[in-house]
Amino acid sequence: MLSSRSRIAFARFLIVAGIVVAWHFASRTLIDPFYISRPFDVAERLWDWVSTGDIVEHVLTTMSELVYGLVIGVVLGVLVAMILGSSPTLAAVFRPFVTVAYSFPQLALTPLYILWFGVFLMPKVILISVVVFFLMFFNTFEGVKNVEGDLIAAMRVMGAKRLDVFRIVVLPASAVFLITGLRHAVPFALRAAVFAEFLASVRGLGFLALTSARSYSSAGLFAALAVLLLVGVGLNALVSWLERVVLPWRSAGVDVTAAMQR
Amino acid sequence: MINIKGVSKSFEKDGRKIDAVKDFSLTINDGEFVALIGPSGCGKSTVLNMIAGLLGPEEGAVEYNGERVTAINTSVGYMTQKDSLLPWRTTEGNISAPLDIRRVPKSERAALVSQAIEKVRLEGFERHHPDELSGGMRKRVLLARTLIYEPDTLLMDEPFAALDALLKLVMQEELLRIWSEARATVVYVTHDLTEAISIADRIVVFSKRPGRIVLDLPIELERPRDFDTIRSSPEFLKLYNRVWATLRREVVSQEEAGGESR
Amino acid sequence: MIDRAPMWRIRLYQLIVLGVFLGGWEWVSDRHIRTLWISKPSLIAERTLDWFSSGFIYSHILATLQIAGLGLLIGTAIGVVFGIVLGLQRSLSRLLDPILGGAYTLPRIAFLPVLLFWFGFGFRPLVALVALMIFFVLFYNTRAGVESVDGDLVASMRVMGATRIQVIRMVILPSIVPFVLAAMMIAAPYALVGAIVGEIFIGSKGLGFLIVSSTGGLDLTGTFTACLVVTVISLIATLVIARHGPRLLGRSPGTIGGNAGAAF
Numbered sequence: 001m002l003s004s005r006s007r008i009a010f011a012r013f014l015i016v017a018g019i020v021v022a023w024h025f026a027s028r029t030l031i032d033p034f035y036i037s038r039p040f041d042v043a044e045r046l047w048d049w050v051s052t053g054d055i056v057e058h059v060l061t062t063m064s065e066l067v068y069g070l071v072i073g074v075v076l077g078v079l080v081a082m083i084l085g086s087s088p089t090l091a092a093v094f095r096p097f098v099t100v101a102y103s104f105p106q107l108a109l110t111p112l113y114i115l116w117f118g119v120f121l122m123p124k125v126i127l128i129s130v131v132v133f134f135l136m137f138f139n140t141f142e143g144v145k146n147v148e149g150d151l152i153a154a155m156r157v158m159g160a161k162r163l164d165v166f167r168i169v170v171l172p173a174s175a176v177f178l179i180t181g182l183r184h185a186v187p188f189a190l191r192a193a194v195f196a197e198f199l200a201s202v203r204g205l206g207f208l209a210l211t212s213a214r215s216y217s218s219a220g221l222f223a224a225l226a227v228l229l230l231v232g233v234g235l236n237a238l239v240s241w242l243e244r245v246v247l248p249w250r251s252a253g254v255d256v257t258a259a260m261q262r
Numbered sequence: 263m264i265n266i267k268g269v270s271k272s273f274e275k276d277g278r279k280i281d282a283v284k285d286f287s288l289t290i291n292d293g294e295f296v297a298l299i300g301p302s303g304c305g306k307s308t309v310l311n312m313i314a315g316l317l318g319p320e321e322g323a324v325e326y327n328g329e330r331v332t333a334i335n336t337s338v339g340y341m342t343q344k345d346s347l348l349p350w351r352t353t354e355g356n357i358s359a360p361l362d363i364r365r366v367p368k369s370e371r372a373a374l375v376s377q378a379i380e381k382v383r384l385e386g387f388e389r390h391h392p393d394e395l396s397g398g399m400r401k402r403v404l405l406a407r408t409l410i411y412e413p414d415t416l417l418m419d420e421p422f423a424a425l426d427a428l429l430k431l432v433m434q435e436e437l438l439r440i441w442s443e444a445r446a447t448v449v450y451v452t453h454d455l456t457e458a459i460s461i462a463d464r465i466v467v468f469s470k471r472p473g474r475i476v477l478d479l480p481i482e483l484e485r486p487r488d489f490d491t492i493r494s495s496p497e498f499l500k501l502y503n504r505v506w507a508t509l510r511r512e513v514v515s516q517e518e519a520g521g522e523s524r
Numbered sequence: 525m526i527d528r529a530p531m532w533r534i535r536l537y538q539l540i541v542l543g544v545f546l547g548g549w550e551w552v553s554d555r556h557i558r559t560l561w562i563s564k565p566s567l568i569a570e571r572t573l574d575w576f577s578s579g580f581i582y583s584h585i586l587a588t589l590q591i592a593g594l595g596l597l598i599g600t601a602i603g604v605v606f607g608i609v610l611g612l613q614r615s616l617s618r619l620l621d622p623i624l625g626g627a628y629t630l631p632r633i634a635f636l637p638v639l640l641f642w643f644g645f646g647f648r649p650l651v652a653l654v655a656l657m658i659f660f661v662l663f664y665n666t667r668a669g670v671e672s673v674d675g676d677l678v679a680s681m682r683v684m685g686a687t688r689i690q691v692i693r694m695v696i697l698p699s700i701v702p703f704v705l706a707a708m709m710i711a712a713p714y715a716l717v718g719a720i721v722g723e724i725f726i727g728s729k730g731l732g733f734l735i736v737s738s739t740g741g742l743d744l745t746g747t748f749t750a751c752l753v754v755t756v757i758s759l760i761a762t763l764v765i766a767r768h769g770p771r772l773l774g775r776s777p778g779t780i781g782g783n784a785g786a787a788f
Contacts, residue, residue, distance in 0.1 A: 005277075011619050088528035093537040103758045104751070105717040108732065111724060111739040112747055116561070191631035198636065198725060206634070213637030221637055225630065232629040314683050336685035346677035350698050359694065360684040411684065 037218035045223040055227060061204040062231060065121060065193045069128025070185060076129070077136025078177050085141050102138045106131045110196050119200040124193055131192045136181045140174075179243045186235050194228065205231065264290040264313055264415065264447070269322035270472075271308050281472035282308040285322070288466060288475065292414075295441065295448045297458035299505070300468025301513045306451045309473070310417050313449060314340050326415075338415040339408035339446075343423045345400045347392040353379070353403050354388045360411040378406040381440060398429045402436070409440065415447040423452075434461055435489060442486065455509065459501050460489055467508050470516035477508045563744040571749040581753060587730035589757075591647070592719040595654020596711060603659045604704055607666025608696060617667065624660075632657045632718075636725055645726060654718035658711035662704065669703030670696055709765045716758055731757075 020039045027038045049055035084090045106127070113123040197206025205228045212220025266288045272281045283305035290296050298306040311317040312324050315335035324331040326338075347356050357378050361371045379385060382402040392400055401422060408416060421437075422430045438461055441448060452458050458465050459481055467477035481501060483492060492498055528534075546565045553564035575581040610617040635656060639649040673696060681691050723732025731754050738746030 008619060012622065015619060016623065089534065089537075092528055092534045093541065096538065097541065099762075100755060100759060103713065103762045104755045105713075105720055105758065107717065107721050108724065108735055108751060108754055111736045112744070115739050115742075115744075187629065187631065190629075191633050194631050194634045195721060195725075198633070209634060209637055213641060218641060221641070225634055225638070228634055229626065229630045232631075233626065236629060311679075314679070316679050316682070334682045336683060338683060340680045340683035342676045342680070344674060344676045346674055346680045348677070348695065348698070359681070362694070363681070363684055363686045363690055407684075408680075417683075 037222050041219035042222045042226065045217075045219045046226065049223065049227075055208075058203050058205050058208050058224075059227065059231065061121075062193055062197070062206065062228075065124040065128060065196075065204065066189050066231075066235065068121075068125045069193070070132055070182065070189050072125065073129040073132025073189075074136050074178060074182055074185060077133040078140050078174055078181060080133075081137045081140035081177075082174055091141070098138060098141065102134050106134060107192060107195055110192075110199055114196070114200045119202060123200075124196045124204075127196050128189045128192045131188050132185045135185055135188055136177070139181060139184065140177045175246060179239070179246055183236075183239050183243070186232070186239060190228075190232050190235070263292055263325075263327060264288075264449070265325040265328075266309065266312070267322050267325065269309075269312060269319035269324060271305070271312065271317060271319055284472035284474070286474060287322075290447060290449060292447055293445055295450065295461065295463045297450045297452055297462035297465050298468065299452055299455065299458045299465060299509065300473060301470050301509075301516050302453060304468040304471050304512070305473030306468050307419050310419050310449060310451050313415075314338055314417050337413055338417050339411075339413035340417045341404055341408050341421045342419045343421060345392065345397075345404065345424075347400060347403060347407075349392050352389050352391055353384060353395070356392070356403050357406045357410055359407060364411065374410055378410045381409065381443075382406040382436070397425055398433060401425065401433055405437070405440065409444060412444075413446065415449065416441075417449050419451045420453070421450075422457075423454075430457070431489060437461065438485075438487065455502060455505055456493065459483075459498060459505065460487060460492060465505060467505060468512070470512045476512065477505065479505065560742060561744065563748050567745045568748045568752065571745050572752060575749060575753075584730050584734050584750075585753065585757070587727075588716070588719050588723065588732065591650045591722070591730065592654055592712075592715040595651045595718060596658060596708065596715040598651060599655035599658040599711070599715075600662050600704065600708055602655065603662025603707070604666045604700070606659075607663045608670055608692070608700070610663075611667040611670025612692075612696070614671070624663075628660050633721060636722065640726065646728075649726065650719060650722035653722045654715045657718040658714050661711045661714065662707045665703045665707035665710075666700055669700035672703075673699045706769075709769050712761055712765065713758055716754075716761065720754060 024039050046055075084094050109130070110123075110127055113127050117123040117126060193204070194206040194209075197204040198210050201207040205224055209221055209224035209228070212218075212224055266286060268285050268287050270281065270284045270286070272279050274280075286305070286309065288309070298309065300306050308317060312319055313326065313331070313335065315324075315331045315333055318332070326335055348359065351359070354375050358371050358375050361374060366374070376388075379388060382405050384399065384402050384406065387395060387399060392403070395403065404421070422433045425433060434457060448462075450458070450462060462481055465477070465479045465481060466475055467479070468474070469476045479501070483495075483497060483501075529537075549562070550564050550566060553559045553562055559567070610620065632653070636649070636653060639652045639656070643649040643652055678691055678695060681695055686694065719730065720732035720735070723730040724736045725732075727733035727736075731750055734750040735747055735754075738744070738750060
């Protein structure tokens, strides 16, 4: 008899298989394949892309946008938040500005970035950086304020100098913010990359999806989305791995936001 | 009459099968007040839930008034430790919930509700919400709600366990007073020995898991019982020592078996 | 290090920061960078006044709010239904969890071309995008609400004779109201983002359309003014929700407000 875990895995497999089969038959009988393509056509298209190597440059393009944007945005966001957050006065002065910037939908500026920086890598990296920056900044800013006041006071009372505080408290704490922030930022970065590629691009997975859609190829469209899904899952796995390596003392995904992202 | 014939029930926990009760039999006569007592996790709540039809036995059968219980048994009243009241309804609204469910005409409800409120002495709190009531009052609402549809059996799973000692005493007396008028059958799960002896006609002591009966003892103390005097009477002490000797053996052997996991 | 400056000084500093930012922008424009590329605050102020006094902006605001509002309602309805069904069917819910999680990883914006395929151009794909963007927030919150319902309460209702439908009507629906309201408050800013982003992509009116068409026409004053309007609307939404949300919910003010700003 199967263990309950493998039974669940088997049931999941059956569900996915069932969806694919239902999709396959629905797309000829119930719905015009023009609208949802057919799983076989999608798979064929994927195989086509992989065997000719066409997909590589698109994946690499989107991945490099994401990686540059994430690194720049996360590092700057955490750094600036730690600096502002370490001084109550600075924090109070910048609070309203931060609130305004944070509640502004950053994606709305995408056309502007394209105008300023063209249609290649640059506007995407900047858009993703900005999106990630504000996300990281806001969360770290709140986090620093909540966590560290008491800890720093305690360290100071123990006789720690400012530099000691930085080394003992601020740096390790920022590692936590960096990594957990990265986890939160991945879906937002992915969204920004795809949207920017939709608006203006010459390659990338968003570009691939859009050109497929423009040529009324729903197989290509769904194939591009499937690759995009893989990229997203891959990035998530990468962050989880990073979290285990850098923060082995922390169990993964403890806070509510991370749990909600799952 | 409740006739439990050789029932077994197990649960899966962390991939392991745990027997709650195994080949368990018990007969409860009409109008009897039976206390089920035993170490925690011994399956007494399982037995109660099987009588209510909330759980089905894997082997054996539960018969209620000669009929086999296969679905939820709506001729019983069910009351647990938690205050399972509807927080958005007032005292009146909560008490009339069963009437609502049974589609009793609105015109008949008011009289029944005010009767029930009188019975549990909640006059003046008709329009209060559960939040505004004390723990004891909430228990009274639960009692009234359970009694209003005149079930011929009350299933109670440690109904007063969450109350402080004094309030518990008051509620036990209250229950006995109401029971002496309603004359329903009561199956009362508890792990409080004093409580069991003071209120029940009969005590059934469970072994540690899987639960079986290790002692079935009639309590021939005169009714109506006065809690002030009864608990210091020599008969009470004798009964107490007798049951405790059995119960103690079960609790100790369970501890030695590595404690219980809830 | 622990002390904070008095409030009046903080306000003063804030004015200085704002002044330096706006003044610097105004000063740089046309001295070092052509105004064509970055516009300037005085022009934006002038345009704002113009749009509001002429009434030009209102129809665009209304168009965006309509899409966001309609999408919010439809997404809520679908999310709540799914949340109740899967909340009541825990084993099914557990089975589907990784599949739903996978769907959640894919950015909803990526479905825009799909939605165009399905719904054609115009109003409907935008509403669908908004509904899709907020679906998961509503779904996960509703499911959490259903799962938080006390099992003993449901058991006792059943023993009282309630049918499954009666339990849903009398217990489940009233229980999830605060969860659904909280989720809608979290989702409202997302709905606004969805509407604007969709309008940027395919709109023919609305604030997003205003942004993209101004930018395309090299009228950056228009772009920034439209952005300003968007900012003010989302700020108002955030503040209203943070202030009145907890009262509306009656309980647990901690669960919203903080997240309401997550427009992004």
